[in-house]
Amino acid sequence: MKAQDIDRRAGISLVEQVVALILRRMAQRQLAPGARLPSIRGLAESLGVSRSTVVEAYDRLVAEGAIHSRRGAGFFVGDRLPPLSLAELAPRREREVDPLWLTRQALESDHYRLRPGCGWLPAEWMPHEEIRRGLRQLARRSGAVASLTDYASPQGLQALRQVLAHRLTERGVEAAPSQILLTESGTQAIDLLCRFLLEPGDRVLVDDPCYFNFHALLRAHRVKVVGVPFSPAGPDLSRLAEALEQHRPRLYITNSGLHNPTGASLSLAVAHRVLRLAERHDLLIIEDDIFADFEHQASPRLAALDGLERVIQVGSFSKTLSASVRCGYIAIRPEWFEELVDLKLATSFGASALSAELVFQLVREGAYRRHLNVLRTRLADAMGQVMPRLRSAGLEPWVEPSAGLFLWTRLPAGLCAKDVARAALDEDLVLAPGEVFSPETANSHYLRFNVAQSLDDDVFRALDRAMERAARGGD
Amino acid sequence: MKAQDIDRRAGISLVEQVVALILRRMAQRQLAPGARLPSIRGLAESLGVSRSTVVEAYDRLVAEGAIHSRRGAGFFVGDRLPPLSLAELAPRREREVDPLWLTRQALESDHYRLRPGCGWLPAEWMPHEEIRRGLRQLARRSGAVASLTDYASPQGLQALRQVLAHRLTERGVEAAPSQILLTESGTQAIDLLCRFLLEPGDRVLVDDPCYFNFHALLRAHRVKVVGVPFSPAGPDLSRLAEALEQHRPRLYITNSGLHNPTGASLSLAVAHRVLRLAERHDLLIIEDDIFADFEHQASPRLAALDGLERVIQVGSFSKTLSASVRCGYIAIRPEWFEELVDLKLATSFGASALSAELVFQLVREGAYRRHLNVLRTRLADAMGQVMPRLRSAGLEPWVEPSAGLFLWTRLPAGLCAKDVARAALDEDLVLAPGEVFSPETANSHYLRFNVAQSLDDDVFRALDRAMERAARGGD
Structure with missing residues (x-):
């Protein structure tokens, strides 16, 4: 364990942070069931906290049943681990740039009105009539089907x-x-x-x-x-x-x-x-x-x-x-x-x-092929409209895609995608910041746009406001 | 490894059996990637085979890339394991009593005509009209749904x-x-x-x-x-x-x-x-x-x-x-x-x-509830018909279920369920032998019947013939 794992922000006690650190290591299975925990002295030294902080943290973990002590032998991880938590297995992130959180916002469609950050086409673009015809055909077959x-x-x-x-x-x-x-x-x-x-x-x-x-x-x-x-x-x-x-x-x-x-x-x-x-x-x-x-x-x-x-x-x-x-x-x-x-x-x-x-x-019956032809043209059209508008807003495409729905765009210098995404939520706008696609390294200046979800003028108005707020450092 | 793992039946060479044993241990992860294999002498002794048999088996595994030797250090399991094979993780069983095999036969509906061994109701019992009406209702909604x-x-x-x-x-x-x-x-x-x-x-x-x-x-x-x-x-x-x-x-x-x-x-x-x-x-x-x-x-x-x-x-x-x-x-x-x-x-x-x-x-809309009422009566009816017929055939229910589709019945003494199930396949009849539900212990004298799939007289004619053949020890 490294000392930088402990976050010295005010508001969270050091004891709580040590408790959280151990629980995270357990959830990530870096501390397996039955494993011996670091000695109190060793952990205190490596984290740069006092021994009494570690003692208190271990006591609390014992009380919660997460670890137990064996006389003379030290502290050990319990046999029963908590259920698998993807959030705890993941590096800690802010809520607004957590991929699962983003997915859930986009899937729960009533939450936000404008969703250029989502990964699918608007419902109106999908072949409803063809699917209805398919359903009717299935319903028409007689007998036990x-x-x-x-x-x-x-x-x-x-x-x-x-x-x-x-x-x-x-x-x-x-x-x-x-x-x-x-x-x-x-x-x-x-x-x-x-x-x-x-x-x-x-x-x-x-x-x-x-x-x-x-x-x-x-x-x-x-x-x-x-x-x-x-x-x-x-x-x-x-x-x-x-x-x-x-x-x-x-x-x-x-x-x-x-x-x-x-x-x-x-x-x-x-x-x-x-x-x-x-x-x-x-x-x-x-x-x-x-x-x-x-x-x-x-x-x-x-x-x-x-x-x-x-x-x-x-x-x-x-x-x-x-x-x-x-x-x-x-x-x-x-x-x-x-x-x-x-x-x-x-x-x-x-x-x-x-x-x-x-x-x-x-x-x-060819309905899918005909639908695809319409879809490709419509997407090319949307791409042609959205790309220049994003450029005018200061967002430069990393590559000009040959087709499809996504544009990966670089924010103007000095702007961080997650700040813009966070500000955007107040504008009823769900964006997809680079951090979501790239948890370890640096794509924090990119936003992914779904061109089919970016045809409403309000998207760009809201985006402008969000970028402005993010540039001012939030309100 | 135990000596009884080696099967001394004619037809499979001892070398092949040792190869299969090692591969099975690898698939079951009892021999993990990188693990050292038993010494040639040790394995030969514990299996009761000659050292040259083990040498030949290890050579063949090296040639297949499954294991490798390090000079002076012995033999080691390779880093790359084969993909997860449920069959190999399972205790070895005969094909006709392998649950996955049984499932696939029952699911591939053209293979066998009579299927009292399968776990679901006949298609004719299911609410096709209601589902068709549901499909039409879904198809009727207008707009982008x-x-x-x-x-x-x-x-x-x-x-x-x-x-x-x-x-x-x-x-x-x-x-x-x-x-x-x-x-x-x-x-x-x-x-x-x-x-x-x-x-x-x-x-x-x-x-x-x-x-x-x-x-x-x-x-x-x-x-x-x-x-x-x-x-x-x-x-x-x-x-x-x-x-x-x-x-x-x-x-x-x-x-x-x-x-x-x-x-x-x-x-x-x-x-x-x-x-x-x-x-x-x-x-x-x-x-x-x-x-x-x-x-x-x-x-x-x-x-x-x-x-x-x-x-x-x-x-x-x-x-x-x-x-x-x-x-x-x-x-x-x-x-x-x-x-x-x-x-x-x-x-x-x-x-x-x-x-x-x-x-x-x-x-x-209540369609499901009405369907259930019909279904329950029909199943009770089928249970009432099938139970005495199974009894006449010599199969005794372990319990009289209060409802549902299954009857768990005991075969007459001396008959083994998997033998009957195997003979039944030649009669176009898929049975569910006890071994399938109970891999470790003794339910080998039981068959599960789905009463809804057992209403055809042919089921009992085929069952009689299969039991007779199994009693004679197969043909």
């Missing part, structure tokens, strides 16, 4: 898996239907794969910045997350090589096309080199491809180059069709397929047959 | 949570809507709770026999499962007390009403004593209540007595309404609610809003 009431087959609806195999092949990813497993969602797909591939304590690489939920998800798997700086053409290769040497990670999770939050896409050259490095270091890769359908032209995919050898691809329809009709998929090498199906059955007993049927109808 | 395309709120549809709170209160479980979290399914609910409450290596109690997927699910969490013998009034109390003393488990998972596979229900006296024991030993309990709605009269519930202090209740609509419209719930003490929501978001990003809306419609 298995898809309305039965468990899905373990692999998921065969017809949809065939369609997905065809679509993947169009993008250069050679996958047979027998390699495609349906899941409830892209997140559930990644979660299932993490269970399949990871052990607690493993190291996992993510992009820095990356989709913030990767951090929360990986914390739930109790692995060590290592960020690799991201460049406009993919991960920074020399930093990737360093991380591979230094941390020997098992897995790398990334978006190749229309990366979240930056909107950048992988170049062919970088893709090739990432795979060579992966091979040399025996690294597995999950390619989370949920933004694929927003692209006008498919950018390079790791899964396509690699042929699903060490790359596993994940996708879903949540961003483009519906996040309510839950349906995702995994494309994986054949040798691992059956084991993965077993694990899916054990942990969720199969995905929704109804959702899969609905998606299949929309995809088969 | 959030429930068709948006992510659900983190806690799930508020209106359905209110209805569930009301229904729970009717059964004596005092739960506010703010204590109820919607999930994709009952299985996903239990899985989420296991993540929330358990550490790898923890001990968890289950009933013996119990719903077979508990074993697979708990294996995926890498905990040690301890079975407690089940009596017709609930768990055997003295054996429960012993298990608590001996294993100090963190958690107990059980069904109180209409236990799976036995159909028994908890008595009030046993419920009271289970809770006293739980309190004394600081045991948490997950009460999986998915069969509640089959009951004519509610039997005692642990969650009701305990007031959701140390009992967490889980339920779903999969058995009674639809397994395709995925919707389950968790009722939990208020202090843990927010952390659990965070974990749900991190690992699945929320359940289906569409499913929740559909369930809400059916529950609100």
